[in-house]
Amino acid sequence: MNTLRIAGGQVLRPDATVEDADVLVDRDEGTILDIGADLDADADETLDAAGCLVTPGLVNAHCHVAMTLLRGYADDKPLDAWLREDIWPAEGALMPEDVRAGAELGLVEMIKSGTTGFADMYFHVPEIAAAVEEAGLRARLGHGVVTLGKDDADARADIDESLDVAREFDGAADGRIRTAAMPHSLTTVAEEYLREFVADAHDEGIPVHYHANETTDEVDPIVDERGERPLSYAKDLGMLTGDDFLAHGVHVDDAEIDLLDEAGTGVVHCPASNMKLASGMAPVQKLLDAGVTVGLGTDGAASNNDLDMFDEMRDAAMLGKLAAEDASAVAAPDVVRMATAGSAAAVDLPGGALEVGGAADLAVVDLDAPHLTPANDLVSHLAYAARGSDVRHTVCDGRVLMRDREVLTLDEDAVMARAREAVASLRERV
C-alpha cells in the first residue's frame, strides 16, 4: 500500500471539534485510513502540518471556472445589463483553447486556496474536463444551455450537447469527474425545451443544475406569466428532485423553502456574487432552519472576483446575519459546514469531511500568521480570519496537488502566461 501521512497538525472533525492528530491516507484508494496520534512514521510521503489546521478540502458548489479570463472585464452593473452588454458578447468570442486557459487559471487558484472539488456550468466542457484531469481536483461538470433568442435547431443542438457531455464525461479522470445537465435558468430556457430536457436527463440518471431565483427580474416574469413562484414551476417541470441542485435561491418565499426541503434539492449560496450584482440577500438561516441542504459557491470570477472559498465563508456569515437581522445567524460552524459537507452533499461529490474511510480531500491551513493569532477558536478563524493564501498543502483523492505553496500538477507561471495571452487576443476580437 502506498501511503501519505499529514503529520503533526490539528484536525477539524465533522462535529466541528479540533483534535491534535495525524491523518494517514491510502494513496492508491484515495481514502483516509486513520486519524489519530503518532500514526505510521514509515509512510511513503509525509506532509508537515505542524502549526497547521487540517480541514476538509473546500467544495466550490457553483462556478464558471473559465470566467477567470473575464475577471475585472466588466464590473459595477446589474445582472441583466452585465450579461447582455459585456459577458455574453465576450463569451461568444471564446475559443476552446481560451476556455482551457481560463479553466487552468481557475484550477490553480482553487488549489492554492484549498478547494478540492467544484461544480461548473460552462461550454467547451471537454476542455474543462481535460484541465480537471490534469489538475487533479474533483468536479461535477456540465454544458450550460440557453434557448432564448435561438431558433429551434440551435436550441435543440445546445440541449443535445449538454446531454452528450453529461454522458461522455461522467466517471472521467478516474471517477473524479461527474456530470449534470445544466439548463442556464428558468427564464433563459423556454418551457417546451425544459420539460423534455429535464425528463431526458432524469431518464438516464443525470442530475440537473440551474440558476434559480437569483434576482427579482428572474422571479417576477414567472409569477406574472404563470401565477406561480419559480420553484413551484421548477417542481412542475420535474427539476426539483433530491438529485438536482440550484444556484442562488436569493428570492425564495417560505412556500418555496418548504418545496426545497420536501424535495431534498440542494441550494448553492453565492454571497459575493449576490452582493456584487446587488441581486439581494438569500434567507440562508431560514434555509438551514428548514433543513435544506445548503452549499457555498463563488459563482464565476467575473462576478466575485476571485475563487477563494475562505472569502466566500466570511461573506456568507456576514450577509447571512444582515439578511436575518440577527448576529447569531449563519454562525462560523454553519459556514464551515456549508463550504465543506454542505457543498459536497449539494453537488453529490465525495469529500467535505475528514473521516476514516472517507475521501482523502483536504487542505492544510498554516496558522502561523498575525491575522490567525491567537488561536482562540480555529473554526472561527476559518470562517472569519483565514485567507486562501494561508493554505500550505492541498490534497485531493490522496494526491498532493500543492506542497508548501507549490502547485505540483500544473505549471503556475505557464498557466498565468497562457491566460494573459488568451485575453489579449480576446480583447482584439471583441
Ligand SMILES: [Zn+2]
Ligand atoms: Zn452562475
